[in-house]
Amino acid sequence: MRRWPRPAGLAGSDVDAVVEETLRAESVVVCWAMGITQHRNGVATIEEILNFLLLRGNIGKPGAGPCPVRGHSNVQGDRTMGTARERKALARAIRSWASAAGVPCPATGGIPLALQTAYFEGRSEVSA
Numbered sequence: 001m002r003r004w005p006r007p008a009g010l011a012g013s014d015v016d017a018v019v020e021e022t023l024r025a026e027s028v029v030v031c032w033a034m035g036i037t038q039h040r041n042g043v044a045t046i047e048e049i050l051n052f053l054l055l056r057g058n059i060g061k062p063g064a065g066p067c068p069v070r071g072h073s074n075v076q077g078d079r080t081m082g083t084a085r086e087r088k089a090l091a092r093a094i095r096s097w098a099s100a101a102g103v104p105c106p107a108t109g110g111i112p113l114a115l116q117t118a119y120f121e122g123r124s125e126v127s128a
Contacts, residue, residue: 027064028056037068062120 022028030049036042050059050066058064098105118124 022056027061028053028058029064029067031067031069033069060116 030053032046032049036045036049039045046068053059053064053066059066094105115124
C-alpha cells in the first residue's frame, strides 16, 4: 500500500481502492459541484480534474468526461468551463498541447458543447 497524506481524513486503503478502480475503468466521469468551483483554489482544482481526464483519454469519449453539477441554469454564469482564465495562459497551454501531440491545435474558435454532443449522437453534422 502506498502512503497517502490524510488531509481529508481518508484512509490510505480507501484512496488505493479508488485509484485501482479508476485505472481499470474503460471510461471515467468526474463530477463536481459548487464547493469545488467556488473554493479559493477552485480554478486550479478544476484544471487538474481536466488534466486527469485528458491524460486518461476520458474527454470526447462516450460515457466519460467532466461533469460540473449546477443548480438552476445560469447559477454560475454561462455554464462554461475551460482550462485557464487568462488568455496568455491558455495560449501557452495550447502551444504545449500541440507540441506534445505533434499536431496543430486551433487557438481560436471551436464548436459549442451542445453541437458536439448532437454530432456524436448523430443528430447533427459539423462542418469546419
